[in-house]
Amino acid sequence: MNGLSLSELCCLFCCPPCPSRIADKLAFLPPEPTYTFVEDEGSKFSISLSERAEWQYTEREKESVEGFYARTSRGNRIACLFVRCSATARFTILFSHGNAVDLGQMSSFYLGLGSRINCNIFSYDYSGYGVSGGKPSEKNLYADIDAAWHALRTRYGISPENIILYGQSIGTVPTVDLAARYEVGAVVLHSPLMSGMRVAFPKTKRTWFFDAFTSIDKVPKVTSPVLVIHGTEDEVINFSHGLAIYERCPRAVEPLWVEGAGHNDVELYNQYLERLKQFVSVELIN
Template sequence: MNGLSLGELCSLFCCPPCPSKIAAKLAFLPPEPTYLFISDEAGSKFSLHLTDRAEWQYTQRELDFIEVFKARTSKNNHIACAYIRCSPTAKYTLLFSHGNAVDLGQMASFYIGLGSRLNCNIFSYDYSGYGVSSGKQSEKNMYADIEAAWNSLRTRYGISPEHIILYGQSIGTVPTIDLASRYEVGAVILHSPLMSGMRVAFPETKRTWFFDAFPSIDKVPKITSPVLVIHGTEDEVIDFSHGLAIYEKCPRTVEPLWVEGAGHNDVELYGQYLERLKGFLTGDLTS
């Protein structure tokens, strides 16, 4: 998420922008693409080529576990999708919506490591305007993007909803919450979630204004699946209070993970992160 200048703050009060403008100012920071999709001779299949900026940590063997393709959204964009087969005995597949300043290439090593440790497969995608996905970044496109990813996971791979866990991180919690409010799934993980765009820009905001973007706080009461909320207590980007509020509004939350001393981008470095995720999958979801 990004901060706003004094002039931009004033313009918000004097002339409230449309949600897409708030979204653009607060959230979307697509990096220079760190990967390419290389098509075969027939043009029907793609392979993933990572640049040095992706900082890939594994070998070609692990890279071969990643199947990539493009999915068409209802907004007529074509988004990059990746299915990472981390475990032949995986019960769950995580539908992972990543943060705002990364793309699939940068996340690839993390996905391999996470899926292998949790015994889960991972399906992820790049938002419109990120990586090799076409279109522009916008709130509406985000919702269409995750819908296309969900449909691909269901139809292309035949995975049933009860075996899908929606995982959203930071801005990725926005489409995750939207989808979870409309479909029942195996579970939902919200990592550093935000209540809404205005509440990030103006922490004293107590209600959802008509021009607000990302009104997740109004959607979480509709989630019927089990929800695990994760947040660092020293988050300097999305204040810890957002995670608390989201947790309190979800009807079916399990014990949350509040990582003492963690900021916005280092929660995964704490031992209790992986420990809690394992407990969620093998304990909370089986009891």
């Protein structure tokens, strides 16, 4: 913790709630919403995308995208999206996306990814993102994924062994939290972080009682197979986070360390899709 000013040290050790507030400020960057939900019959919605969502398919392919709302235990109404990518999919991915995007911006990626690895994809917007109500916070993150999980289980009748939890960046935080409480088919942690303090202050060696997003302490409780993916040149969450998380996973499979990749370009490397395909269609089946 070298180089901290007196006021920063005071803030850390004399007013403990401060770092988690800092973490919330650092962690959540909801964009201007890039979509709206348009009511169809019943409680189903179709998605209407703005130009900023950069939809890369035809209007017809939008028909495989179904929206609805779920209510969290903390009273927020969150937007959920089910993307039917494959008629023969065994697995559905419950995807918790990164920081500065919403469901609109992710929808093309979901359709492309699911089609290529033969999975359906279910995702949700955190409180305060997209058309979800409430404000982003650590507590809301955990309530949000809980609501998404229960919606996926009850609305679509998908059993836990056929669900793959996938978290990217800040999305690894609720993913680890849920995976530590439920056994699922598998878990993918893409650019995970150990904890908020360890991102903000890389020399932090232990978990302080006021830390936020403490995935490093929850990961040993994850009983499902875990694939960790991290770019070696990640400028936002250092590669050391991925390594440490991998080492603490009881059932980690061979990780994917993408040489030269940063925080936001791992998906552009060929190994990314190859490793996911191998994981989903070979390792999880055998």
